[in-house]
Amino acid sequence: MTPLEAREHFRTEARPTAGFARGYAQANLMILPREDAFDFLLFAQRNPKPCPLLGVLEPGQVSSDLLQGSDIRDCVPRYRVFENGSLVDEPVQVFDYWRDDLVTFMIGCSFTFEDALLENGVPVAHIENDCNVPMFRTNVATEPAGQFSGPLVVSMRPIPAGQVADAVRITSRYPAVHGAPVHVGDPSAIGISDLMSPDYGDAVPIPDGTIPVFWACGVTPQAVVAASKPSFAITHAPGHMLVTDARDLEYQVP
Amino acid sequence: MTPLEAREHFRTEARPTAGFARGYAQANLMILPREDAFDFLLFAQRNPKPCPLLGVLEPGQVSSDLLQGSDIRDCVPRYRVFENGSLVDEPVQVFDYWRDDLVTFMIGCSFTFEDALLENGVPVAHIENDCNVPMFRTNVATEPAGQFSGPLVVSMRPIPAGQVADAVRITSRYPAVHGAPVHVGDPSAIGISDLMSPDYGDAVPIPDGTIPVFWACGVTPQAVVAASKPSFAITHAPGHMLVTDARDLEYQVP
Incomplete structure (x- = not known):
């Protein structure tokens, strides 16, 4: 399965992604309003072990070279939606929740x-x-x-x-x-x-x-959202990752 | 010379810092208003080779564990002040330019x-x-x-x-x-x-x-400021670095 095939597959099957599209990097998601994005980007910079950033989209941007041909709002098996730190929904796509000020963070996964x-x-x-x-x-x-x-x-x-x-x-x-x-x-x-x-x-x-x-673990941001209670956040459901187009080997150091 | 001694020394001698406080990491500086800080943090995330971040201070913060006992406004041999992308001053301290919304980025140095x-x-x-x-x-x-x-x-x-x-x-x-x-x-x-x-x-x-x-090179952000013309920025003068308390070896990978 290629990464694009995996993302297409997981539009309709809501299961954990471990073992799929072997050789390609999977990513944790954190999606926050622009007003909270600096603080979160700083959080990631200060906590590189739990929050290594593979990519960050501009406000409102829904695709990138890490997920070519896919839309970030519908390519992960299951999402989680948080309001004021509380889990309010676990949908399989998030078109209805989307806003043009949302910034998507893609975080490395073990x-x-x-x-x-x-x-x-x-x-x-x-x-x-x-x-x-x-x-x-x-x-x-x-x-x-x-x-x-x-x-x-x-x-x-x-x-x-x-x-x-x-x-x-x-x-x-x-x-x-x-x-x-x-x-x-x-x-x-x-x-x-x-x-x-x-x-x-x-x-x-x-x-x-x-x-x-x-x-x-890249689920750390979800515990941080629960503790810090930003007004709004979307994440992946734990284990239900974004399968990216980046090869695992790109993240290997000598 | 310890890092603190070096920072004290460079409060009054405006010369390049190469070779001083051997074994301790030196850093490039970029100081920007909070409103520009997300874009710059994202720029650094996307350009880790020229802009590897060693630390970022909260808005208005003037010291940290990377410069214990020193004030970021007066511990670098020479600063540069930019308005709308143009160099307007090269002072030896920047107390007069300080604002509580300024965010300091410390960027790794070769x-x-x-x-x-x-x-x-x-x-x-x-x-x-x-x-x-x-x-x-x-x-x-x-x-x-x-x-x-x-x-x-x-x-x-x-x-x-x-x-x-x-x-x-x-x-x-x-x-x-x-x-x-x-x-x-x-x-x-x-x-x-x-x-x-x-x-x-x-x-x-x-x-x-x-x-x-x-x-x-960590001077890349200065060329970016010249090209992108943010309303206000303070940097170090090229080669006139912040001598930090972090050991070089902390940044070595296996």
């Missing part, structure tokens, strides 16, 4: 380095289980910017103990899509009480001999 | 990787000659954002032919401070007619056996 993990023989549990990656709110604060602040959200992958070093080494080469893990091991150290009850996505088994490894 | 070049035996001509690095406007366009557009500015270092690969390899590890060169060799290919007449800084000798190597 799905990009999953291909590299798999190619290097490091298992990725939620792909093996064909479900959404488990994500957790932590007690680690992000760096505030203007009106925006809130907790860091992380994704979790159980990694065999002998391959943790490989997972660190491989993902370090992708700083534009969350990069190296932010935490290895004890979930309670970052405020996670139960790995079987993720705040977003699906639980995955944690076999004996594996260690939970945590990466900064 | 001086950061010069220590790494020197440590690896790659000569840096303007340090050997104790002068400012030569900088040139090119015919390469930056990626526009909102009201901002303009030409890429590059810094040039003549590198012995046998060490060009080393210079590329070493500087590639510093993507936050311009990273790998944007051009190696023929200056006319990027619109530079005379290497002995830099647009900013000082000319340096180009000995036989060396090749001119060009890196994206």
